[in-house]
Amino acid sequence: MIERILDVAIAGLMLGGIYALIAVGLSLQYGVARVLNIAHGEFIMLGAFISWSLYTIFGINPLVSLAICGPVVFVIGFILYRTMYTSLRNSSASPAVFEGKSLLASFGLVFIIQNVAILIWGADIKGYSYLAFPVNFGGAKFAANRLVTLGFAIIIGLVFYLFLARSRLGKAIRAAAQDPSAAGLMGVNINQVLALCFGFGALMAGLGGTLISMSYQIEPTMGMEYTIIALIVIVLGGLGSIPGSFIGGFVLGLVGSIVTYIQPGLSLVAYYVIFMILLVAKPTGILGK
Amino acid sequence: MDIAKVVSKRSFMLWVSFLVLILLATSPLYAPEYTVILLTSIFMYIVITVSWAMFSGPTGYISLASAAFFGVGIYTSAILGKTLPLPLIIIIGGLVSFCLGLLVGALTLRLRGVYFIMFTFGLVELLLHFILWWEVNITGTTGRVVPTMSNTTVYYLMLIIFVILMLTTYFISRSRYGLAMQSIGEYEEAAAHTGVNVTTVKVITFAVSAFFMGAAGTIMATRWTYIDPRIAFNPTISFLPVMMAIFGGAGHLYGPVIGAALFTYLEEFLITRFPYYYMLIFGIILVVTILYLPDGLVGVIQKLWKRILEMKHADT
Numbered sequence: 001m002i003e004r005i006l007d008v009a010i011a012g013l014m015l016g017g018i019y020a021l022i023a024v025g026l027s028l029q030y031g032v033a034r035v036l037n038i039a040h041g042e043f044i045m046l047g048a049f050i051s052w053s054l055y056t057i058f059g060i061n062p063l064v065s066l067a068i069c070g071p072v073v074f075v076i077g078f079i080l081y082r083t084m085y086t087s088l089r090n091s092s093a094s095p096a097v098f099e100g101k102s103l104l105a106s107f108g109l110v111f112i113i114q115n116v117a118i119l120i121w122g123a124d125i126k127g128y129s130y131l132a133f134p135v136n137f138g139g140a141k142f143a144a145n146r147l148v149t150l151g152f153a154i155i156i157g158l159v160f161y162l163f164l165a166r167s168r169l170g171k172a173i174r175a176a177a178q179d180p181s182a183a184g185l186m187g188v189n190i191n192q193v194l195a196l197c198f199g200f201g202a203l204m205a206g207l208g209g210t211l212i213s214m215s216y217q218i219e220p221t222m223g224m225e226y227t228i229i230a231l232i233v234i235v236l237g238g239l240g241s242i243p244g245s246f247i248g249g250f251v252l253g254l255v256g257s258i259v260t261y262i263q264p265g266l267s268l269v270a271y272y273v274i275f276m277i278l279l280v281a282k283p284t285g286i287l288g289k
Numbered sequence: 290m291d292i293a294k295v296v297s298k299r300s301f302m303l304w305v306s307f308l309v310l311i312l313l314a315t316s317p318l319y320a321p322e323y324t325v326i327l328l329t330s331i332f333m334y335i336v337i338t339v340s341w342a343m344f345s346g347p348t349g350y351i352s353l354a355s356a357a358f359f360g361v362g363i364y365t366s367a368i369l370g371k372t373l374p375l376p377l378i379i380i381i382g383g384l385v386s387f388c389l390g391l392l393v394g395a396l397t398l399r400l401r402g403v404y405f406i407m408f409t410f411g412l413v414e415l416l417l418h419f420i421l422w423w424e425v426n427i428t429g430t431t432g433r434v435v436p437t438m439s440n441t442t443v444y445y446l447m448l449i450i451f452v453i454l455m456l457t458t459y460f461i462s463r464s465r466y467g468l469a470m471q472s473i474g475e476y477e478e479a480a481a482h483t484g485v486n487v488t489t490v491k492v493i494t495f496a497v498s499a500f501f502m503g504a505a506g507t508i509m510a511t512r513w514t515y516i517d518p519r520i521a522f523n524p525t526i527s528f529l530p531v532m533m534a535i536f537g538g539a540g541h542l543y544g545p546v547i548g549a550a551l552f553t554y555l556e557e558f559l560i561t562r563f564p565y566y567y568m569l570i571f572g573i574i575l576v577v578t579i580l581y582l583p584d585g586l587v588g589v590i591q592k593l594w595k596r597i598l599e600m601k602h603a604d605t
Contacts, residue, residue: 030403036403036406084576084580087580088579088580091583096402099402099403100349100351100402101579103351103403103406104351104531104535104575104579105575105576105579105580107528107531107532107572107575108532108572108573108574108575108576108579109572109576110572111568111569111571111572111575112569112572112573112576114568115565115566115568115569115572116569118565119565119566119569123565224524228410228411228414231407232411235404235407239403265421265422265425265426266422268414268418269415269418269419269422272411272414272415272418273415275407275411276396276408276411276412276415279397279400279404279407279408279411280396280397280399280400280408283400283404
């Protein structure tokens with residue numbers, strides 16, 4: 001019995017690690033840069049496919065490609081914000097208008113990135129085998145790559161938290177999240193900070209993508225599912241709250257694992273039910289203001 | 290003088306619409322079968338897009354629930370297809386969607402902005418995955434067969450729905466009711482304070498738009514013969530009307546019609562040969578529209594028209 005509980009709990013934590021990581025990225029993009037980036041999953045997909053290519057063509061270790069994918073996706077995100085989203089922000093009369101417009105522009109990005117990826121990599125499902133041997137963990141067996149994924153997800157999350165809490169740039173980001181115009185008056189280069197935030201969000205997605213590609217199958221249309229999961233998590237944790245997203249990720253992972261144990265196939269349904277109940281009953285989430 | 294001009298302009302538009310309608314209604318008599326099928330697809334997208342714009346255009350609430358309402362129509366058709374005559378099924382499909390619209394509208398009353406968008410999108414995915422699970426685990430079958438109709442029947446039914454929808458949209462936009470919706474889009478609190486029953490207006494319009502999407506789904510199901518949850522609740526059906534309406538100009542009566550017609554034609558032209566380029570072009574056009582054409586294609590045409598008129602004025 002204890003073995004079984006442990007089994008479900010650890011499987012949930014491993015799922016939750018990935019959820020937490022991608023949700024923190026989306027939370028940063030929405031909470032600070034005010035872009036509800038529907039194309040978030042597409043950045044995850046890019047990270048996954050770049051790692052796949054690096055592994056199958058050049059034999060590069062996926063843990064090394066974390067250091068390649070992250071920056072590449074970061075640059076794409078940063079440039080996108082400096083060009084497209086900044087010009088939308090300047091032409092929008094109010095933050096609410098910008099939210100609507102940037103959301104629709106992200107829709108366009110979904111179709112652009114997804115189909116460019118199909119043109120480059122083809123529409124098939126892909127995957128590779130890395131650290132796929134089983135590890136015995138208190139009687140329950142897990143694939144080593146999933147444990148590594150969980151470890152990296154926690155490390156990346158902690159490093160990022162320390163960066164936000166301790167560094168000068170982190171302070172500027174937190175200020176911009178509270179009140180962009182006041183932060184601008186205090187000498188924060190607001191356009192730069194918002195673009196950096198969007199870039200960091202993309203970076204988290206890219207890292208998440210690399211970790212996902214280590215233990216799951218990947219395909220160019222995989223992005224939407226992860227976008228939706230990230231959305232559910234950030235609502236669960238409270239929109240704009242980064243620690244909330246991190247905790248929310250693990251909560252949702254555990255829920256998914258428990259539901260899969262009771263009734264396989266219903267985990268996504270359970271996510272949506274939780275999501276919709278939350279939206280109606282407590283849209284501010286666990287740690288929301 | 291001015292009034293006479295306005296009246297003559299309106300009656301002119303009326304006559305043009307009437308003529309186009311006659312041409313469309315008689316097209317199965319002289320046009321090749323392929324054209325009739327293409328026109329049916331075009332009308333399907335127009336119906337979905339115009340019903341989407343009916344609610345989302347004036348109020349500014351972006352709904353991504355279109356695929357849910359459309360899918361409910363499709364499933365109604367599949368379940369009742371063998372037992373009832375089609376016109377009755379269309380009305381039932383529409384009514385089921387209408388009720389779902391009422392329910393969703395009532396649940397999401399307090400949700401604004403992104404929360405509303407996320408809820409409506411979650412609805413599509415919830416229905417999709419629930420029905421998938423239901424079919425696999427409870428009934429043990431995936432997918433259903435729908436009794437087919439002739440292409441001409443499907444075409445006429447879609448045309449009728451289209452005409453009813455256009456009349457409804459036209460009268461709503463010219464009524465006090467339409468003004469109320471416009472005011473919600475401008476400033477919801479102010480609308481409530483000036484005596485608009487914000488809740489009722491939003492929920493009823495949302496449900497009416499759902500009715501038409503459901504009806505369109507019921508009709509289209511008979512053309513696809515086989516359906517399963519992934520076909521019926523395809524999220525693309527939620528995204529396309531948003532893009533088509535914004536490209537055409539969501540705030541105008543004809544904007545969504547033009548957007549949907551152009552895009553469906555483009556799809557027909559590109560999707561068989563370059564399916565991925567089609568979606569890629571779609572995405573690029575959407576981004577360009579949002580960046581540079583805030584009022585869509587109709588907005589551009591109106592601006593050009595105004596400039597031409599001004600030039601004429603300057604000449605005389």
